[in-house]
Amino acid sequence: MIKDNQRYLNRIHVLLDALVTIVSYIAAWWLRIVVFQKPGEGVLAPEAYFVALIALVPGYLAMYTALNLYKSKRYSSAKREFFDVIKANLIGLLIFFVALYIINEPDFSRSVIFIFFVINVGLTILVRNTIRVFLRQIRKKGYNVKYIVLVGYSRAAEEYIDRIIANPQWGYVVRGILDDHIPAGTLYRGVKVLGRIDNLYYVLPENKLDEIAVTLSLEDYDRLEEIVGLCEKSGVHTKFIPDYNSVIPSRPYTEDLSGLPVINIRRVPLTNTLNWVVKRVVDIIGSLVALVIFSPVMLIAAIVIKCSDEGPVIFKQERVGLHNKTFQMYKFRTMAVQKPQEESKAWTVKNDPRVTKFGKFLRKTSLDEIPQFYNILKGDMSLVGPRPERPVFVDKFKEEIPRYMIKHQVRPGLTGWAQVNGYRGDTSIRKRIDCDIYYIENWTFGFDIKILFMTIFKGFINKNAY
Secondary structure (H helix, E strand, O other), rough: HHHHHHHHHHHHHHHHHHHHHHHHHHHHHHHHHHHHOOOOOOOOOOOHHOOOOHHHHHHHHHHHHHOOOOOOOOOHHHHHHHHHHHHHHHHHHHHHHHHHHHHHHOOOOEEEEEEOOHHHHHHHHHHHHHHHHHHHHHHHOOOOOOOEEEEEOHHHHHHHHHHHHHHHHEEEEEEEOOOOOOOOEEOOOOEEEEEEEHHHHHHHHHHHOEEEEEEOOOHHHHHHHHHHHHHHHHHOOEEEEOOOOOOOOOOOOEEEEOOEEEOOOOHHHOHHHHHHHHHHHHHHHHHHHHHHHHHHHHHHHHHHHHHHHHOOEEEEEEEHHHHHHEEEEEEEEEEOOOOHHOOOOOOOOOOOOOOOOOHHHHHHOHHHHHHHHHHHHHHHEEEEEEEEEOOOHHHHHHHHHHHHHHOOOHHOOOOOOOHHHOOOOOOHHHHHHHHHHHHHHHHHHHHHHHHHHHHHHHHHHOOOOO
């Protein structure tokens, strides 16, 4: 069976990693001590270096195991594996240096360790990618495959079949679907409904399956416990694919409430107090620095706007922010003075006669947004986050666009993931919301820094600003 093959593959993989570690270490020693040794430079005997392999090899294999680098490569991401290999080697590098400090061995060449790090990372990734490509090729040819039956015909079942067909390198073959409501013989993309769910009592004893995927529709969830129990009793690996993926995201946040599993519909890292404090401190410092740097620009803009007509320099507009609370957002005025009911009825469009000549320049360069640093300092906004919208449009979009209101679970931002990807001004609201939700669910301090840099290098000039 496939699980036996996987066991053998893992053992081979461990042996290959051990071999790569040994070869990398010997190569590093040879390059530094033999090839690049300076005349008259004192070095330790080779035995002093090679004895380190006794701890080095099992140590690295243990770190690879701890970082799940020996799990099946059917679904695993090459990018994730790349970073995990680097992480393991960085930890190994640190431990190596600490060990040399503890045993007080100043003559052990630190250059050997650095060279080993570079060679080992490169060779390990090369070997692993070669294995990945080899396994995908043989799976495409029909070898090393897993046979699977789906229990329940649902949207989840269809989506699962779609992904398996689109990824033949995973090596999955769907033998069929069992369902109580769909007639036997019904086909979906070549996969046939074999009969009722009770046929499991006859299918499982044959021991010809590698996996069972429970893909019940919502109305059949009363049988979930029975089916899972039956599958596990047979010893067949069982997975559950919920039929409510439109509600729960692909990376739900789970909690253990005294033994009761709780699934949070949305993972929002900024609900963590430490994350919130870090972001707020950065906002305060960043807004203060920006207000000082841009003070000459603000002064010039204020003078030009004031000289152009009798209207105010700063334009205030009600926007919806954190927890659906409204606030007054500040901008440099770029339009002729209007009545409030006229101003709020629509977005600005191309060649809008209401926009002044200097206003067009401010909008194109995003300099009209500078006063929002004061909003950030006050706490109404953040440097990075979803752009805030007017209440009238929030009321409209929340009825038309699924998940629109999720953006109000964090502070709105001066710039955001949607904006640096080109979704600003007169662009798709749906795509903008997709970007906002991705940002909310995947926030990190580094992600904010990345967005700020992208804003600096390509975000100021707005081709969609009218």
